[in-house]
Amino acid sequence: MSPSPATDTRTRIVRTAMDLFWEKGFNSTSIADILSRSQLNSGSLYHFFPGKQDVLIAVLEAYRDGIYPMLIEPAWRGVRDPIARIFALLAAYRAMIVESDNSYGCPIGSLALELHEPDPKVRELLAANFDAWTGAIGRCLEEAGDRLPPDLDHRELAEFVLTTMEGGVMQARTHREVGYFDRNVRSLRTHFAMLEQLAKAERVAAGVGRSARRAPLKTGQKRGR
Amino acid sequence: MSPSPATDTRTRIVRTAMDLFWEKGFNSTSIADILSRSQLNSGSLYHFFPGKQDVLIAVLEAYRDGIYPMLIEPAWRGVRDPIARIFALLAAYRAMIVESDNSYGCPIGSLALELHEPDPKVRELLAANFDAWTGAIGRCLEEAGDRLPPDLDHRELAEFVLTTMEGGVMQARTHREVGYFDRNVRSLRTHFAMLEQLAKAERVAAGVGRSARRAPLKTGQKRGR
DNA sequence: TGGTTGCTTGATTGACCGCTCAACCAAGGC
DNA sequence: GCCTTGGTTGAGCGGTCAATCAAGCAACCA
Structure with missing residues (x-):
């Protein structure tokens, strides 16, 4: 029924990153930016993505x-x-x-x-x-x-x-x-x-x-x- | 005859920065990059330019x-x-x-x-x-x-x-x-x-x-x- | 009940960032 | 000789960066 929470978090990261990369570019967007806007903790992000490059x-x-x-x-x-x-x-x-x-x-x-x-x-x-x-x-x-x-x-x-x-x-x-x-x-x-x-x-x-x-x-x- | 050392340093910074901004972009180029390639110290750069933005x-x-x-x-x-x-x-x-x-x-x-x-x-x-x-x-x-x-x-x-x-x-x-x-x-x-x-x-x-x-x-x- | 799995928490790390500044130096004027 | 001016030195500051990790948690399973 509802999407697994894993997918939920993952897509929240991707969507937030899409916005931020578009607004400020890749290099000027920090992981902290993505985390604060998506209301997540660094551990969650790094659970799904090995690094910033992989978010890109x-x-x-x-x-x-x-x-x-x-x-x-x-x-x-x-x-x-x-x-x-x-x-x-x-x-x-x-x-x-x-x-x-x-x-x-x-x-x-x-x-x-x-x-x-x-x-x-x-x-x-x-x-x-x-x-x-x-x-x-x-x-x-x-x-x-x-x-x-x-x-x-x-x-x-x-x-x-x-x-x-x-x-x-x-x-x-x-x-x-x-x-x-x-x-x-x-x-x-x-x-x-x-x-x-x-x-x-x-x-x-x-x-x-x-x-x-x-x-x-x-x-x-x-x-x- | 020879250009004043002031102009010399300034243009050396600008030329180095031109190269680096072209090679790696503005955000990915650090002041340290410019300094090391141009063989200068940070004080010299900041004597001529208030900040990185002004180098740009x-x-x-x-x-x-x-x-x-x-x-x-x-x-x-x-x-x-x-x-x-x-x-x-x-x-x-x-x-x-x-x-x-x-x-x-x-x-x-x-x-x-x-x-x-x-x-x-x-x-x-x-x-x-x-x-x-x-x-x-x-x-x-x-x-x-x-x-x-x-x-x-x-x-x-x-x-x-x-x-x-x-x-x-x-x-x-x-x-x-x-x-x-x-x-x-x-x-x-x-x-x-x-x-x-x-x-x-x-x-x-x-x-x-x-x-x-x-x-x-x-x-x-x-x-x- | 206790174990396993999948995901989350957030303090912490060390590298690097732009930038500062007190001290220093050499050349020119007096 | 001594001061001023213009330029240089480089250690060091506070902050931010990407990334880490031990600990915790809830849901499911045996």
Whole structure:
């Protein structure tokens, strides 16, 4: 029926640590901070976790496991269009920025930059969190089908969306102004609009005559139409 | 002739602190770390700086003042084309990533995310560093003239370039793979290519009625690699 | 009833933290 | 010669850090 008291204590530690690591960072959060806020004693914490590092690992696992139910699914509620979903997720971040008085920082991004010599397990979990995020975006891109150019690298674009979020959050937080986030999202919107335009033109060209073979739009010189 | 010993000591502290903050972060760097590496005693440090926070401020000022001579100008040496300069700067970051065995982190970005409640002076200096960076990019964009759409928001795009760098660095570092940085740069290249394509189409449309007035097409102004 | 197990208690440890300060030193002015 | 000024020395302060551990506790079991 009720969860075992063990689990209860363990999750209380993890949840408290999630909050504190997000608020003050990993290094600036002391075990004493976690204990006082969670109303526990050091012995209890060290009964479940060998050390502070292991609390961090549990926190990163919790983020990874919570990314869909806690972040992505709520952001996508009522939004079906795959490309709209991408911007709905970004809008969720915007809301968090505003709610935090423009001091929001992505917990994963902050940890990724704060921890300078993370042990392999920690680094893998940070990467896994990013992968989960870009994976969700990647699925949207696939679902978008021929609205995007057929030779588009979905992984690349998904990572670019993550970059936009992280960069926007970082700048908005540093300047304490959402405008920085908004402008980054606007740039990404332009990017998508141009890609969709391109795909559309290609579809038209392919429909008109199959001889119209477009050179892949890459770096440097473009074939003049 | 020789610089006064006072300046000498001060800059030795600042330079050592720059290295250490970059290597281990601000919170994980102790005053003792700075002292032992710079071969100084605590009294000397506290003669010049009231506290650790003030060392950080001096470090951020040094970054801000050094961004042109130490980072941007070297990256632009031998590159004249304004858009090529943007990607030359990104290439400089790529080199630093590779040189550091894929563990490079932008010192400003890392500090911006590590310091969760920075005092106003610190926050302003972080912002000033970003402004100097985007300012340099912004000037490139203006110089690019009508190669980019006339209604383009230069500030927005400059911030987007910064975002690409920071996001690319963050992901490359987290995954310990330059590929993440490269793919982000590739996305940005696509973005610029599409913008240039757009501007070109617009110029053609506007110039249809007139005969001679073409865009200044200097020889060798092909965009650089 | 007494033993075992799983969890909790909180004082305590030693290392390290940022920072202080009285004493010291060398060079310049008078 | 002696004082002032600007810089240096390094032992040491009070505090905080992550982590320890002997003792206690309640629930279940034999």
